[in-house]
Amino acid sequence: QVLLVQSGAEVKKPGASVKLSCKASGYSFDSFDIIWVRQAPGQGLEWMGAISAGSGHTKYAERVQGRVTMTTDTSTNTAYLELRSLRSDDTAVYYCTRNYYGWGGYWGQGTLVTVSS
Amino acid sequence: QSALTQPASVSASPGQSITISCTGAFGYISGYNFVAWYQQHPGKAPKLIIFDVSNRPSGISTRFSGSKSGNTASLTISGLQPEDESVYYCSSYTRTNTQWVFGGGTKLTVL
Numbered sequence: 764q765v766l767l768v769q770s771g772a773e774v775k776k777p778g779a780s781v782k783l784s785c786k787a788s789g790y791s792f793d794s795f796d797i798i799w800v801r802q803a804p805g806q807g808l809e810w811m812g813a814i815s816a817g818s819g820h821t822k823y824a825e826r827v828q829g830r831v832t833m834t835t836d837t838s839t840n841t842a843y844l845e846l847r848s849l850r851s852d853d854t855a856v857y858y859c860t861r862n863y864y865g866w867g868g869y870w871g872q873g874t875l876v877t878v879s880s
Numbered sequence: 881q882s883a884l885t886q887p888a889s890v891s892a893s894p895g896q897s898i899t900i901s902c903t904g905a906f907g908y909i910s911g912y913n914f915v916a917w918y919q920q921h922p923g924k925a926p927k928l929i930i931f932d933v934s935n936r937p938s939g940i941s942t943r944f945s946g947s948k949s950g951n952t953a954s955l956t957i958s959g960l961q962p963e964d965e966s967v968y969y970c971s972s973y974t975r976t977n978t979q980w981v982f983g984g985g986t987k988l989t990v991l
Contacts (some may be wrong), residue, residue: 766974798925798980808918808969808975810925810980824979866916866971870935 765789767859767871774877783860783874787869792840793817796862797843799833801855807869811857814842849878884970884983891989897958900986901969903951908913908981909972912914917946917955918969920985926969933946957988965990 770784785797799811812823814833821833832845842859857874860867884902892898902909902917909915911931918926928937930946933953943964945956953972957964970983 771976800980807985808982813978822978860925861884863928863937864931864935865914865973866928866931867918867926868928868931870927873925 765861765869767861767869769857769859769871769874772875772877774879775849776880777849777851777878779849779878780845781849781876782843782845783859785842785844785871787816787840787842787861790861792835793837797833797835797842798860798862798867799857800860800867800868801857803852803855806855809855811844813862816842826873846876849876851878854878881905882984883898883981886936886968886970886983886986887975891991892960893991894960894962896960897956897990898960900955900957900970900988902953902955902972902983904953904972905951905956907974908951909948909953910964912972914944915948915950915953916978917944917953918971920969922966934974957981960990962990964983 766788768786773781775795793816796813798813814821816835830847834843861869915933917930920926920930929944933948934946939987943958944976947954967987
């Protein structure tokens with residue numbers, strides 16, 4: 764079955780960087796896009812961007828453009844999200860999800876990133 | 881103005897049916913059948929329950945159905961069960977902007 768397993772919680776200081784991972788299994792990794800979505804505490808969902816696991820082509824949300832890099836490693840079936848110059852409003856649970864007919868059909872368990880001085 | 885607007889909350893009793901609306905602005909919903917609904921229980925990842933307006937992923941109960949009229953999409957849950965109590969998010973995109981947008985979420989309380 765399709766499974767996405769994300770890395771553990773992170774605590775970072777403002778201005779630092781964080782790199783999250785999302786290890787996929789149960790399907791042909793390079794055949795599907797991985798999308799990253801985040802959710803601030805008590806808030807709604809926010810699309811951050813997407814990466815084609817096969818080609819590496821990316822598309823980022825304007826709000827994080829310039830601070831975010833999404834990559835994949837097809838040798839380990841792992842997707843990565845790096846976010847730089849962290850701010851307090853980057854505190855959120857970050858989810859990876861696999862494309863399913865254009866939507867998030869399979870989700871990781873989420874990674875909590877806390878940005879605090 | 882938000883791209884997608886949902887009611888903040890809705891409540892009903894077990895066995896009843898409810899409908900949650902999602903109204904699109906800036907061209908979302910009206911021009912395309914790119915609408916999805918997610919269910920999210922506390923502390924859990926969202927779960928796709930409807931995609932492309934009215935399609936159910938494999939394994940999703942037929943009690944969940946979706947529709948669209950003009951710039952408003954709707955999620956209907958029939959025969960409410962206690963486990964349906966959750967937050968429901970609508971989502972949409974367009975052909976010119978493939979970035980997903982989400983509604984603010986609707987908390988469903990099953991009384």
